[in-house]
Amino acid sequence: MGGGELPGLLVNEIGGIHGILHGHVALLKKHFYLITMKEFLENRKHMSKKVQAIYLWWHKPIIDRELLQSLPNLKVIANSGVGMDHLDLKLVASFGVKMANAPYAVSSSTADTGMALLLASARRLVEGNISILLSDLLGVEVTGATLGIIGMGSIGYKIALRAKAFEMNILYHNRTRRKEQEEQAVGATYCEKIDSLLQQADFVMVVVSLTPQTHKLIGKREMELMKPTATLINISRGAVVDQEALVTALQTGVIRAAALDVTYPEPLPRDHTLLKLKNVIITPHLGIKTDKTTYMITEEAVENILAALNGLPIPSEL
Numbered sequence: 478m479g480g481g482e483l484p485g486l487l488v489n490e491i492g493g494i495h496g497i498l499h500g501h502v503a504l505l506k507k508h509f510y511l512i513t514m515k516e517f518l519e520n521r522k523h524m525s526k527k528v529q530a531i532y533l534w535w536h537k538p539i540i541d542r543e544l545l546q547s548l549p550n551l552k553v554i555a556n557s558g559v560g561m562d563h564l565d566l567k568l569v570a571s572f573g574v575k576m577a578n579a580p581y582a583v584s585s586s587t588a589d590t591g592m593a594l595l596l597a598s599a600r601r602l603v604e605g606n607i608s609i610l611l612s613d614l615l616g617v618e619v620t621g622a623t624l625g626i627i628g629m630g631s632i633g634y635k636i637a638l639r640a641k642a643f644e645m646n647i648l649y650h651n652r653t654r655r656k657e658q659e660e661q662a663v664g665a666t667y668c669e670k671i672d673s674l675l676q677q678a679d680f681v682m683v684v685v686s687l688t689p690q691t692h693k694l695i696g697k698r699e700m701e702l703m704k705p706t707a708t709l710i711n712i713s714r715g716a717v718v719d720q721e722a723l724v725t726a727l728q729t730g731v732i733r734a735a736a737l738d739v740t741y742p743e744p745l746p747r748d749h750t751l752l753k754l755k756n757v758i759i760t761p762h763l764g765i766k767t768d769k770t771t772y773m774i775t776e777e778a779v780e781n782i783l784a785a786l787n788g789l790p791i792p793s794e795l
């Protein structure tokens with residue numbers, strides 16, 4: 478590769494549902510020679526040597542063995558978010574390729590999405606929006622209610638901060654307990670056992686990453702432990718909740734309601750039962766989708782990729 482040439486960065490496409498946002502192109506072009514998948518596939522022989530990094534936007538392009546084998550100079554894959562369940566980390570590592578995510582950029586807007594869903598479900602905003610003349614839409618009180626946060630990483634913690642301002646009682650469950658000062662700062666109480674959190678919470682917010690250990694973490698048994706007046710909010714990944722069990726729980730009054738930013742698959746098929754239930758709010762994985770957050774994600778990815786290409790410690794290496 479010639480002296481002053483910028484390193485090649487493979488992206489799925491620019492614009493479109495799975496493409497990086499147009500507004501981010503100038504930032505990326507400052508540091509990289511951008512190659513879309515279309516350009517790559519049209520001129521594979523030439524392009525494959527140029528690619529030194531991949532920027533995954535909304536889980537695309539799909540990283541498989543064939544793609545990895547065709548990129549001899551690939552050094553790093555940067556993800557445009559925090560969840561890495563769409564990537565075969567072992568496979569990527571076996572090619573000696575480094576990986577990074579963007580945990581700093583996403584936490585505030587994802588926590589906001591969680592609170593938006595909580596409030597919308599509690600106060601029946603979606604039904605209210607289309608039934609402005611009805612006066613029998615009784616919601617449930619948020620002030621003074623108990624919120625159980627499952628997963629107290631940076632997003633979970635920001636939810637606790639927000640919930641404190643809503644005067645909620647906050648319980649949390651996490652693999653590792655937070656420091657006492659951190660618990661005190663948000664007024665959160667640790668539940669070593671997830672069951673005890675489920676039994677007490679009026680709102681259960683799921684914020685864990687999807688791993689083999691968290692797959693269907695919230696199933697029939699867990700929903701039956703919840704109060705019949707409780708609401709389940711999921712802003713992590715659909716598969717952390719057993720969706721079939723959830724449908725039954727919502728239909729039979731095992732729990733009051735659900736508010737989901739994530740499902741499986743995404744989007745749900747139009748005729749899916751969940752879309753027909755009145756006591757569910759479903760949003761299309763809006764978690765990180767604000768203008769500011771998405772731009773910060775790209776900035777974080779650029780920083781990670783440049784560090785990797787320069788042989789420096791990668792700030793958010795996995």
Ligand SMILES: O=CC(=O)O
Nearest residue numbers: 558559560583764
């Ligand atoms: O879903 C959003 C993320 O993984 O950051």
